[in-house]
Amino acid sequence: MAIQFDVVLVDRPGELGKLARTLAEKAVNIDAISAVSGGGKGYVSLLIPAAPKARTVLREHGYEFGERTVLTVTLEDRPGTLGELAKRLGGAGVNVTSVITLNSGSGRVQLAIGVDDLDKARRVV
Numbered sequence: 001m002a003i004q005f006d007v008v009l010v011d012r013p014g015e016l017g018k019l020a021r022t023l024a025e026k027a028v029n030i031d032a033i034s035a036v037s038g039g040g041k042g043y044v045s046l047l048i049p050a051a052p053k054a055r056t057v058l059r060e061h062g063y064e065f066g067e068r069t070v071l072t073v074t075l076e077d078r079p080g081t082l083g084e085l086a087k088r089l090g091g092a093g094v095n096v097t098s099v100i101t102l103n104s105g106s107g108r109v110q111l112a113i114g115v116d117d118l119d120k121a122r123r124v125v
Contacts, residue, residue: 001069002031002112003051004098008064009042019044019063026057032112034100045098047112070112072102073125077109085113085125094121 009015016035023030023046032047048054051067058065075081086096098114115121 001118002047002049002072003054004068004070004100004112004114005046005048005051005054005058006066006068006098007044007046007058009044011037011040011042015042016044022061023048023054023057026053028054028057032100032102034098045100047100047102068097068114069118070098070100070114071118071121071125072110072112074108074110077104077107081109082111088124089115089121092120092124093117094124 007019009019020030028048028050030046031049033044035042035044037043046054047070055067073085075085082099089096095116096113097116098112100112101109102112103110113121
């Protein structure tokens with residue numbers, strides 16, 4: 001499991017760089033990142049190993065953010081494995097809210113998966 005920080009930014013040039021620089025200046029490392037923009041906002045999901053430190057830095061610099069615990073799973077890297085897992089989770093009534101690729105190679109892929117019911121998802125995985 002890992003902590004995912006979902007940060008909301010203004011969608012304009014330089015905002016992602018500002019966020020990354022702010023974290024780096026406080027020695028907060030980013031293990032994985034996903035970002036998308038829409039409606040004038042930028043949405044950045046970060047997996048950060050030093051969650052308490054990251055939380056403090058984000059708050060001190062006025063960032064709007066949420067956080068959640070995500071599952072980390074390793075799957076065989078072949079067509080259909082994500083679909084199979086998502087089907088099992090959905091069948092158990094678990095909604096997948098985010099997916100970030102952490103690592104891939106040697107026929108395996110490691111994912112961080114956000115869900116609406118962590119305990120139920122753990123039992124499925």
